[in-house]
Amino acid sequence: MPDIANLVHEVSTTTGTGNFTLAAVNGKQTFGGAFGTGGSDRFYYFISNRDVSEWERGTGHMSNATTLVRDTVVESSNGNSLVSFSAGVKDLTNDLPAEKQVSSDDLVAYAQPLDGDLTAIAALSTASFGRSLLTQADASAARTTLGFGKTELRAEWFGVTADGTTNDTAAMVAAFAAMESSGLPLILPPGIIMVDAGTLILGNGTTSAYSTKNCQCILGAGENAYLPPGSGVVSGTMIKARSGSSGRMLDVRGGIGGIKMAGFTLDGSGVASACLYMIGVSHSDFERLTLKQFTTNGLALIGRATTDSNIPSWCANNTFKNISITSDVNGSYAAGLYLDGDITSNRDPHRNTFIDVVIQVNKTTQNSYGIMLGMADSNTFIECDSNVVGTGQGHPLCLLNTDAAYPFPQNNFFYGCSLMGNTILVAGPGDIGDHIFVNHTTRDSEPLPSHPKLRGFSDMGEFFGKWLFQSAPTKQIFTSSGTWTKPTGCKLIKATIQGGGGGGGFVQPNGATKGASGGGGGSGGFVIKWLDVTSISSLTVAVGAGGAGGTSGNGSAGGTSGLGTSNVYGKADGGGGGSGSTTGNAGVYTTQGGAGGAASNGDINCGGNGGDAGFMLEAAQGLSGAGAPSAFGGAAAAKRQWGGGANLAGNDAVGYGSGGSGAIVTTSTSAANGGAGGAGVVIIEEFY
Structure with a gap:
């Protein structure tokens, strides 16, 4: 959306259809001072000839401090086409077009059927609506107080541009805050939303308290896991880390439950350590997500110890469906999908279900992993693919025991899964528990598991597990x-x-x-x-x-x-x-x-x-x-x-x-x- 600013007014004697050379007016802002230079369609402009019935409204930008470029004509005295201005003094101003303005009467009329708080309406009118132009904060306050948008929130309301260039971090943080306080689903627009990694946080759970911000819903316009890098094609919604930032793309902090996410991509741009990192999340659903270009984890489910034994800080009973997890910039010991917990307090990720999850990471000089299971118990993987590619070391599945006193990971179930690029790695100081594989895929020459605690049969009817x-x-x-x-x-x-x-x-x-x-x-x-x-x-x-x-x-x-x-x-x-x-x-x-x-x-x-x-x-x-x-x-x-x-x-x-x-x-x-x-x-x- 083109920008607006207060008291922008300059004059010009330029004629014809070209760019306008502007002169300042005492007591008014200049276009260059208000909007800077460069870009296109940066602001609304209004031009009127004082001496002749000629006028034009459109969007433009400043090529330098005194030259206005008329990018797009919206309405004019020349049949809504570019006007060839005659001699004389022209006034050039900036304002919000009438069709985009909302008055206090409009808001009150709309609010009456909603039984809004009339005292709050009056306060809002006194504080903000005594002018023709509403700010973004006014709009947000009106929606909250008057009950507007009772079924959803839209990220654009908070200033999200999704243009792939603008820093949308502050707008996304504001949108998340509104979602958490209202309990309404947040709808993300199509396009690329540029944010600083480490800034988007959902939930406020700690080691001593539940999150008070549960049942959040974030919905995008879709994701496409197979667009080639650098294609320039925007498909659906992408939240992309800005260069120079660091941290995780999206943190979810529990104990928290009732989360729903669907239809968007988290792109770590090679600077974010993780795309989706969750601590103590339960009974939540995640569908049609792409998690890419991370350095450490694409998706992490972590249980942790708490000072209150009643706080469910494990990650349990979540469903992940149609998830793509890929990175060709991951470092050593990275894992596309990582499940682990605090072994001393029995806070393990368990009873999570993964359906049609596709994972691919690069091999590294040390080890990298498609899936790493630490203290993880009774999770189900259905028709999932995990692949490690390139040269170096890596395994599609690592079963890591972290304490010899506990037989973890254990009781995880794999149905129709393909584990490619290397063998399954079993490591750690102690023994693992049993894991069951049904219709284990061997169509692409994947090796059969050889550890005695890995039992089952392949899609060709071959049984494995030494003490089965x-x-x-x-x-x-x-x-x-x-x-x-x-x-x-x-x-x-x-x-x-x-x-x-x-x-x-x-x-x-x-x-x-x-x-x-x-x-x-x-x-x-x-x-x-x-x-x-x-x-x-x-x-x-x-x-x-x-x-x-x-x-x-x-x-x-x-x-x-x-x-x-x-x-x-x-x-x-x-x-x-x-x-x-x-x-x-x-x-x-x-x-x-x-x-x-x-x-x-x-x-x-x-x-x-x-x-x-x-x-x-x-x-x-x-x-x-x-x-x-x-x-x-x-x-x-x-x-x-x-x-x-x-x-x-x-x-x-x-x-x-x-x-x-x-x-x-x-x-x-x-x-x-x-x-x-x-x-x-x-x-x-x-x-x-």
């Missing part, structure tokens, strides 16, 4: 339905479940010149299920039969295989039967293959493959539909007729759950049956 099982696994294979009974000492099973394959289609020609071919059967669904059986003694096992080949039309569908009552622990439906034909055709036509069986209720669910279609090019030339292969292979091959010959029945499947092929006939009147689908199977591996 006490003896070699055993196996039971079910080719027909029955009951699995748990062997003594069995703790976990892996069930591989294959549904039955569909049968191929039957065909019959229609007359001596109309051949026919049948479609192939689909394969059954495929399921893998890992199941803790410490409290289970037996399970129902269903094995689906293979679908019969068609004898008068379509092949039959394969049967459903499954585990547990109502297949609750895995269900693999049978493949569909291939289509048959009883009419034949003298020209080109096709018959459809059977659909693949569905899969559900497992940890890995793969639908079956569809059978191939049968086709005829003419009455004596064609190919029947091949059966679909299952996860065990063994599909039935197609039958071919090329120029006539004997009628051919479909082939039976030879692999568990695969489809039978369709039959083919040419110019005779006899029919041929489709091939049978393969029966399903359930394989249960038992771990002790």
